[in-house]
Amino acid sequence: MSAIRMPRIRAISVSPRPVRAKGAGRIVFLIVTSVLMLVPMYLLVVSAFKSQQDILNHPFSLSPDLLTTQYLQKAWANPDFDIVRGYAITVLFVVSVNVLSVVLAGPVSYVIARRGERRYRLLLLLFVAGTFIPSQVLVIPVVYTLKFLGLMGTVPGFVLFETTLTLPFSIFLYAGYIMTVPVSLDEAAAVDGAGKYRIFWSIVFPLMKPAVVTMVILNTFSVWNDFVNPQIILGPGSGLYTVTTGVYAAVSQYSTDYTVVFPTLLLAVAPLLVIFVLLQRHVISGLTAGATKG
């Protein structure tokens, strides 16, 4: 399992010198790439304001007489996919999974990191092996487990399953991170009479912040963007949909009516993208902060 051990090189340096691929050439190349990366997003935005005919005949045009908000309004008013409701449900899921994941993975990682016995190493191996199980495939037998527990088609059932999916990587990352926290801190607190729980939550946990931030970002993306699991576990009976399953319901029957596709997609991704751009520095650095120190 050493494979997915994050880098452990102790570096003296802060930042290496950027590779200077002949200054101007590098910038031009990056600008061309950026344009390629952004073209689909540009098409998504402008096409949301155009008729089918104009999308096909003048996909890139920004001429004001082609643009209209009527399709966007129609997508907004779609009775089968209430975007605000989809966002509210998805946010609820994201928050629940993140809180539960930290509460469950934190203490067990602490035990694994602090105890040297073989059985705790085996426990870590067991958890880490979970990363190899594709969740799209796991969901089939999980249907029966949840049904057995009476949790199929319910919010707790879905949240518990999604939380389970976050455990392997979280425990792996947290355990590795806690190992870098000096044991002397624990010992000092123990002398003061603090119990294990107190030591973990009030001394070790605050020091784990970078790792927790990394996991929260990763888990937020994976819960937000998950498609199969909410689709199957929540099913048509519950009446609950996330942004992603809602998009599927609204778009899949109309995948070539671009006056449905583009406005719906735009409404579904715009808020998330705006949040990402506002927080981009924290998201991108936070993604690896917990991983590189461990």
Add this chain to the structure above:
Amino acid sequence: MSGGAAAVRLRDRLTTAGMVGPALLLFVVMLVIPVGLSIYLSLTDWDGYSANPALVGLRNYADLAANSEAIRAGWVTLLIAGIGTVLLNLLGLGFALLVNGASRLNAFFRVILFYPHVLSALVVGFLWSAVLGTSGVVNGFLTTRGAEVLPFLSDPTWALASLIGVLVWAGFGVNVVLYLAGLQTVSRDLQEAARIDGASPRQTFLNVTLPALAPVVTVNLVLSLVSLLKTYDLVVSLTGGGPAGSTQTAAYLILWDSFHNNALGVGSAQSVVLMLVTAGLALTVARLRSRQDQGARA
């Protein structure tokens, strides 16, 4: 041993159990038991809901070996995972080197390279199918100007290439970020020393930077591989498995067989194979890379 010490030990054990228990219980109930259930179901002919499934031994596995569709889906999955992993990592490392450094411009480029990851694969697929479809934006643009239609999604080879292309477009930003994090840990002194010794930038990269990055490369390879082996959402929204089933991946076929075709036993057998292959490949890559990893640690 005094009674007090025993009580302390008992309390200690209870606390440990309380810290390990909840996570372990959830993990066993929602992951270990379902995996066991998959193995059990793969030995039955169950349709998913009738009352009496019969045990059929290894027949589902034997059938798989003769099922040309499952075999094709297996190859398609391996092809996507193989080519995709290489591309994601070449682009990831390449662009990480290009946008490394603290300037504002670099921060801007990093956002641009990373942003598709914010979108779900499902949305990405619908977006690109609107762009690449036979009646899509690009072909609409071409045909109104008298050019031939390009079969991005209607020819098997093109469709597979489009699928991999979109996967890479959407995913390599993550690799860029991971490699950037790795580059922060490469000793600048060593690079400096190499430069003073007269090494060219290329030599410095090959002999200093790359070896030091070895563990990051391994992590990236394994993560890309594992995530590409379960490609599903994008198949649903971009190609629908077509044309003529040529872009069906293993995960796609498993869900299709399990529910649409009411062949849960067959689907479960494929699941078990996919899990084994995923674990096997990931461990193989890790083993093959272990020498480089050791080198980096030394």
Add this chain to the structure above:
Amino acid sequence: MTRSVRRGFGVVLGTAILVGAAACGGGFSDEGSSGESTGEVRMLVNITPNLTKGYWEELVKPFEEANPGVDVKIEAPTGQGVKDSLPQLLAAGNAPDVVETLMADKTLAPQMLDLTDQEWTKDTPLAQEAAVDGKVYTVGVGQQAQSLVFYNKAAFAKAGISAPPKTLDELTAAMEKLKAAGYLPLQTAGDYVTGLQLLQLSDPSIASAHPDWYQKVKAKELTVGKTMLPLLQRYESWIKNGYVDKNALGLDDVNAQTNFLSGKSAMYIMGSWFVRTAEQAKPAFDLGVFAAPTEAGQPSPGPQGVTMAAPYMVLKSTKQRDLSVKLVQWLVTDQKAVQSQLSQDGNFRKGYTDQLSPLGKQVQDILDQAPKHVAQGEGYGANTLPKGFNTEWNKAVQSLYIGKRAQDVATGIDSWIGSKS
């Protein structure tokens, strides 16, 4: 493996089997109950551009008004259609009370309520033909004619074709003329359309040549591949000659309809539900329809492929049996409800011909003139092919576009059927 690990594995597998056994057995033995006279009835329906969720909710409103305290909850599939969603819901033990769009077969029948004793089912279209082992599980609103070729009369005139083709050879000849006149002769698409069109086209000639085709296939006296081979070869030559678009697989049904109705292509093979779409689009040309041609020497018109429109089934596990049956009875017998569903999706039923459009009347005539109505593809009732055939056939036909030979396609489909029986 240490002993404790081995023991742990045993425990897990044991628990898994226990959960599995409970899931397989326990959850499905419940027979449902007759239920109350009020409450909620959950109905899983097919959603299409014609049949939106809003349409379904409007449709059942009169029923809810006539039965105070009853709430019909329309559920749209979350998977790739009802065919995926129903098994998921059954597996989850969360099945709806009523399901629309699927028909009972050997796998589904045990999950469905036997409606044979309900008198009103006798007067519903195709109920007897769709019965499984003599038992009625599925009742429908009307009939869909399948083997129809819609055509652009202006294009035919321009190409100098005076009468619609009666044989497949005449059809091919017409294609040549249409191509010369600058049209794409036959509109098709990827998705489900490719295979469906060829099935629709095959019904008259196959049923003429082999009146008991399904039985003979089941008895292995005939194979699907061998009987379909001439048609597959014909289709292969159409692709080669450019009578269908070689890039059609990248289109979906909506694209295909748009292309045909905007006058780019001359013919479109599709079921009678296309009538409504076609008339709503108000094409600039005169639109006609003829029955799918037969092989030379066979009677024309040949038998017509006919399927049940808006099939309904009641789930055996329902806790609202009385109310569900009442709802389904209302859906397939109430004058207004039937009329609404017929016109919404371009379907037909005896005694409901007054409100037909001119194009609808032509389809009704084709239905009336057909010497026989026959099942198609996977079929229904006593005439069935293995489950999944339509999907497999669709992929097989699509593979003609990507360079596979008709002979290999026929062999492939036969070996698939062989593996299923």
